[in-house]
Amino acid sequence: MNSSQRATPDLTVLPMSARIGAEIRDLDLAKLPDATAFARILDALHRHGVIFFRGQHLTPEQLAAFSKCFGELDIHHMTEHVFPDLPQVRVLSNVKKDGKSIGITKGGMHWHSDLSYKPQPALVTLLYAVECPPTGADTQFADMYAAFADLPEEKRHRLQTLRAVHDRNYRYSALYPGRPPLTPEQVAKVPPVEHPLVRVHPATGRPALFLAKDVVSQIIGMPQDESRALIDELEAVATLPENVYSHKWQPGDLLVWDNRCTLHRATPYEPQYRRSLYRTQVKGEAPVGISA
Numbered sequence: 001m002n003s004s005q006r007a008t009p010d011l012t013v014l015p016m017s018a019r020i021g022a023e024i025r026d027l028d029l030a031k032l033p034d035a036t037a038f039a040r041i042l043d044a045l046h047r048h049g050v051i052f053f054r055g056q057h058l059t060p061e062q063l064a065a066f067s068k069c070f071g072e073l074d075i076h077h078m079t080e081h082v083f084p085d086l087p088q089v090r091v092l093s094n095v096k097k098d099g100k101s102i103g104i105t106k107g108g109m110h111w112h113s114d115l116s117y118k119p120q121p122a123l124v125t126l127l128y129a130v131e132c133p134p135t136g137a138d139t140q141f142a143d144m145y146a147a148f149a150d151l152p153e154e155k156r157h158r159l160q161t162l163r164a165v166h167d168r169n170y171r172y173s174a175l176y177p178g179r180p181p182l183t184p185e186q187v188a189k190v191p192p193v194e195h196p197l198v199r200v201h202p203a204t205g206r207p208a209l210f211l212a213k214d215v216v217s218q219i220i221g222m223p224q225d226e227s228r229a230l231i232d233e234l235e236a237v238a239t240l241p242e243n244v245y246s247h248k249w250q251p252g253d254l255l256v257w258d259n260r261c262t263l264h265r266a267t268p269y270e271p272q273y274r275r276s277l278y279r280t281q282v283k284g285e286a287p288v289g290i291s292a
């Protein structure tokens with residue numbers, strides 16, 4: 001991504017690396033940003049793929065209000081662990097009350113792009129840390145523009161003609177051994193979908209790889225073993241360390257990531273620590289390929 005730094009008297013953007021991630025300073029998001037400030041936030045998101053703000057003090061309502069600046073909020077198809085009066089805000093947490101977790105625990109520990117298995121995957125996701133462990137539990141992000149751009153030209157040409165099947169149920173039980181399998185009703189809500197393997201970001205016009213090895217069950221028209229090998233290889237290259245930003249959480253951090261040009265995953269932490277975050281996601285559009 002573009003690492004150029006922008007600073008204005010009231011808003012500073014600090015890139016985390018040449019490729020991906022930036023911190024935005026000097027904003028209190030409990031108040032909605034004005035149009036100029038929001039245009040700068042969006043610009044930073046488009047340049048860096050993942051942005052974050054530290055030291056925030058947000059209620060679930062304030063998080064939802066800021067999230068709406070990015071578009072219409074989605075209500076996740078897994079309706080547990082949302083605020084009853086505010087179903088757009090979901091809780092991720094390992095904290096237990098009366099023996100039951102107050103939020104989703106151990107979600108997203110494989111590389112993925114949120115809701116890629118839906119016809120219109122998530123546009124951006126916002127995650128706000130209420131409490132977090134002193135070490136571990138980083139969220140990692142991979143730059144899928146660079147993942148594509150770094151490939152040899154011949155391979156890029158071939159990949160941009162391909163389509164992939166994204167399937168929520170493909171490895172669900174392997175990824176979530178502690179959860180019951182998806183019910184037939186849940187499976188029926190998320191049938192497998194086909195997306196271009198390379199998608200063009202509508203705002204930046206840049207192509208990005210769009211796949212995750214635990215969600216993409218196959219590449220259309222390719223023998224299964226070849227398809228599997230290609231998917232595994234592409235994810236491995238995309239998530240090489242030089243392509244990844246690891247976010248070390250502090251309470252009060254708000255992260256925003258663009259699911260159209262990044263993959264992310266949660267990482268483990270010691271279970272004696274408490275971790276609670278509020279999460280929203282913004283509805284996206286159907287991915288568009290290069291030749292479409």
Ligand SMILES: O=C(O)CCC(=O)C(=O)O
Pocket residue numbers: 092107108109114125127137138139264265266267279
């Ligand atoms: O818990 C995390 O670090 C990330 C979880 C995740 O994948 C998500 O909220 O979309």
Ligand SMILES: [Fe+2]
Pocket residue numbers: 108112113114264
């Ligand atoms: Fe996720």
